Amino acid sequence: SSPCVIEQEEYEEDHANEERMFETMDSLLTRLRQGLSEQRRRSSFMVKSSSSTSSTKVEDTDDTPSADDSNKKADPSSADPDIEVHEISQKIDEITHHLKEHLFSHLDKEETHCMPLVVKHLNKEEIHDLVGKIMGKRSSDQMYNIMTMAVQNLSPEDREEMIRYMKAAMYGTFFERWLTMSGWGKEEEEREDEEQRKAKDDEDDDDGDKKPAAKSDEELERVRSESSADGGDGNPTTDACPFASGNASSSTELCSACAPAGQCLGQANTAAAASADAGTAAAAAAASAKEQEQDDNDLPEPTSQEELEKLIRAVAANPSLTAIQKSTTIQGLRDSVHKSQVERKRKLAEMSNETSAAAAAHSARARRVTPPSSYWKKKKDGSIELIWSSDSPNARFPPDELSVPLFSASELAPTYFDGANGAILGCPHYARSCKVRHPASGRLYTCRHCCEQDREMPMKEQDSPLDRYLVKEILCMKCNALQPVGEKCCNPKCGTKFARWFCEYCRLFDDSPTKQIYHCPFCNVCRAGRGLGIDYRHCMRCNACVSMAENHEKRHNCISQKLEGNCPICHEGMFQTIKPLRALRCGHVMHLQCFSMYVRSGQWTCPLCKKSVEDMSEYFAQIDAAVRMQPMPASYAGTMSNIYCQDCCKSCVVPYHFVGIKCSHCGSYNTRELSRGVESNTGGTSNQS
Numbered sequence: 270s271s272p273c274v275i276e277q278e279e280y281e282e283d284h285a286n287e288e289r290m291f292e293t294m295d296s297l298l299t300r301l302r303q304g305l306s307e308q309r310r311r312s313s314f315m316v317k318s319s320s321s322t323s324s325t326k327v328e329d330t331d332d333t334p335s336a337d338d339s340n341k342k343a344d345p346s347s348a349d350p351d352i353e354v355h356e357i358s359q360k361i362d363e364i365t366h367h368l369k370e371h372l373f374s375h376l377d378k379e380e381t382h383c384m385p386l387v388v389k390h391l392n393k394e395e396i397h398d399l400v401g402k403i404m405g406k407r408s409s410d411q412m413y414n415i416m417t418m419a420v421q422n423l424s425p426e427d428r429e430e431m432i433r434y435m436k437a438a439m440y441g442t443f444f445e446r447w448l449t450m451s452g453w454g455k456e457e458e459e460r461e462d463e464e465q466r467k468a469k470d471d472e473d474d475d476d477g478d479k480k481p482a483a484k485s486d487e488e489l490e491r492v493r494s495e496s497s498a499d500g501g502d503g504n505p506t507t508d509a510c511p512f513a514s515g516n517a518s519s520s521t522e523l524c525s526a527c528a529p530a531g532q533c534l535g536q537a538n539t540a541a542a543a544s545a546d547a548g549t550a551a552a553a554a555a556a557s558a559k560e561q562e563q564d565d566n567d568l569p570e571p572t573s574q575e576e577l578e579k580l581i582r583a584v585a586a587n588p589s590l591t592a593i594q595k596s597t598t599i600q601g602l603r604d605s606v607h608k609s610q611v612e613r614k615r616k617l618a619e620m621s622n623e624t625s626a627a628a629a630a631h632s633a634r635a636r637r638v639t640p641p642s643s644y645w646k647k648k649k650d651g652s653i654e655l656i657w658s659s660d661s662p663n664a665r666f667p668p669d670e671l672s673v674p675l676f677s678a679s680e681l682a683p684t685y686f687d688g689a690n691g692a693i694l695g696c697p698h699y700a701r702s703c704k705v706r707h708p709a710s711g712r713l714y715t716c717r718h719c720c721e722q723d724r725e726m727p728m729k730e731q732d733s734p735l736d737r738y739l740v741k742e743i744l745c746m747k748c749n750a751l752q753p754v755g756e757k758c759c760n761p762k763c764g765t766k767f768a769r770w771f772c773e774y775c776r777l778f779d780d781s782p783t784k785q786i787y788h789c790p791f792c793n794v795c796r797a798g799r800g801l802g803i804d805y806r807h808c809m810r811c812n813a814c815v816s817m818a819e820n821h822e823k824r825h826n827c828i829s830q831k832l833e834g835n836c837p838i839c840h841e842g843m844f845q846t847i848k849p850l851r852a853l854r855c856g857h858v859m860h861l862q863c864f865s866m867y868v869r870s871g872q873w874t875c876p877l878c879k880k881s882v883e884d885m886s887e888y889f890a891q892i893d894a895a896v897r898m899q900p901m902p903a904s905y906a907g908t909m910s911n912i913y914c915q916d917c918c919k920s921c922v923v924p925y926h927f928v929g930i931k932c933s934h935c936g937s938y939n940t941r942e943l944s945r946g947v948e949s950n951t952g953g954t955s956n957q958s
Contacts, residue, residue: 283375290368297361304354400438401809406802409447409774409790416453441830442812443793450738450774450793571613572606637675642749644673645759653752653759674751680704680713683746686780693780694746698847701778702746703758703767707732708739718847740776743767770795789814794845813858826856837876838863855880874939879915881939892929892938901926907948912940 387396407415419428432453436445584590584598643658657673684704686695694702696715704713707720710732714720720735744751748763754776757766768778770786777795779786787800791807796814798805805814810827832844836859843850843858851864855875859867868882875882901908901924908925914932921933925945929938 283371283378286371287368287375290364290371294361294364294368297357297364301354301357301361304357308351308354397438397440398809400434402806404435404438405791405807405809407790408801409788411802412447412790413451416448416451420453439791439809442791442807442809444791447774447790447793571610577602577606637677637680639678639681640673640675641681641744641751643751643760645750645752647753674706674711676713681744681749684715695780699768699778700780701768702765702780703778704744704746705735705737705740705776706742706744706751707735708741709733713744737776738774743776792844811856821852824854825852826854828856831856831858836860836863838867853880853882854884855882874915879939881916881937885937885939889931889936889938893931895928896926896931899928909946909948910942911944911946912942915939915941 387399391399404412419431423431432448439445580602581599584595584602587595590598640657640659643660644656645653646656647653683694684696685691686693686697686700688697693700696719698716698718701715704715705717706713712732714723714735717735717737720732724732724734740754742751743754745758745760745763745765745767747765748758748760750758750760750763752759754773755767756771758764768780769782770777770779770784772786772788772795774788774793775795777786784797785799786795787798787805788795789801789805789807791809792812792814796805798814801807801814804817806817807813808815808825808827810829811831812829813832815821815825832850834843835841836843837857838859841860843860846860849861850858851861852858853864853875855878857875857877864882867876873882873885873888874880905925909922910925910930911920911922912930912932913920914935914937916937916939917932917935919932919934920943923930923933930940930942931938932940
């Protein structure tokens, strides 16, 4: 007999009961919070009243009510709040017990009845897609809570298995990077490191087994005696004087030949020889480095036109070469000379750029003479300490400590979101009250897009792209305090909150009052919207956040990693862009501005797959009207076209028309003519020449 199958109505009833119990629990917790708050207020009021009475030592008059009278006036039933809190606590305990039993029963039904059916009727890929669709609606906070519950309630083996299944279902996304940044991937990394250490130790043990056996005590004693006779290193000593006296009792005594000089001539000769060898080696190394530097900097002399003509004449006069060989050799000479000239120009340009870049860097470093108002750093235990402050009486400009970074005046100057108005701090991209410090160069930028704009300016010092995930320090634009990344300024004299939205993963600060932002744990970037499961979901196959609106869900076509490429029009990246995007009907994506320009130019097919960019039914209806108004001449009455439709990807044979050729399957005019012929009497077509 087949196992009991749970009906859909039973599942829906279980979920409805769970929702009701959770709503009741939320209501009771709210009432309990209010009751406890009232208890704390009453107790603090009574403490203040008793302390006031003990300090005055004066009996209450009719005009000054006692604490008991005040409590009675504030709350006639003084014992009721305590009783209410006790009753609410009992109800919470009771409903918690029922909710626990219900949830365990529900989970047991799913594990014993539902999961076997899933495993039976779905393959591994379909299960991963199902898990991806469920998890794609879970926000970053929900995923963090899920991982926390797993750590608290599952064994290490079960937890690792759960994470492994989650990674498999979310393959192709940046979920694993989010796990690592959240701290959940550290155990796995530590385990891998431990396995690598064990493997290395095992290799060392294997190598140790192959080493020769230890020597016996007699052999060791013999080696020690030989070593002491040779000078301690196993080699005959070169420091012993060749004319040493046979009756010398100590190695420090000089021989008769060395006594007049006051030192051992053998040692002096050895030291001089070693010094000469070292000097020779140093000179050779310096000469080699200089020669290498000259080889790197010296460019080969270009072949002149006269030399090239001389070579060409020599090849042409060679009687042993055929005409084809002469032509090929002469063409090769010309190509070689041209390539060498192009390479020489490129190296000269690189040398010029390096020289100008070095001069610009030196000039920029020379201009960086101003420290921040204060410098704060995070210690290993997570606390933040003050390293340097300009308010200190012993502070100097610039500070003596090399650990305090210096900046230029333009870097420390505040920038504004509203431009010339100067009312809102930030930049044209974000409203914020802080600047981020470049993790590589140490320069200050208001945001990563400002860094990209500086990199595109030819007269600016070229900096590497700013990696948002590696940013460790920020500068408060109100007090100029350099500090670790945080939600608000750590300077106790300032305490400014940098922005309404702060993401500790992306290092994103945005103070826009109207913008709604959420962090997607699968994209591992912040997106504009209310959140996953609210108005967006993450498609694991596309690795993109997709709107949950009904019209968007119906026309969504999955294309693997479609946002990780570049826009087909402007060739700029789309995954981390702040520009609005436009999804085409085929599933490909481009910038909305690029799409508008593309359509205005008269294009209505995708530049990548050639499908129609959107619903073209109105445009096709206009083409139908034009075809009806312009009938084909009699000489083309039997002309047929074999076409391929780029919308439905089907082929068909239809009557030819110069205005447009319509697909007989889907009615699209987005077709490509493969061949053309005249319809024969037998029903076939004969190709035209």
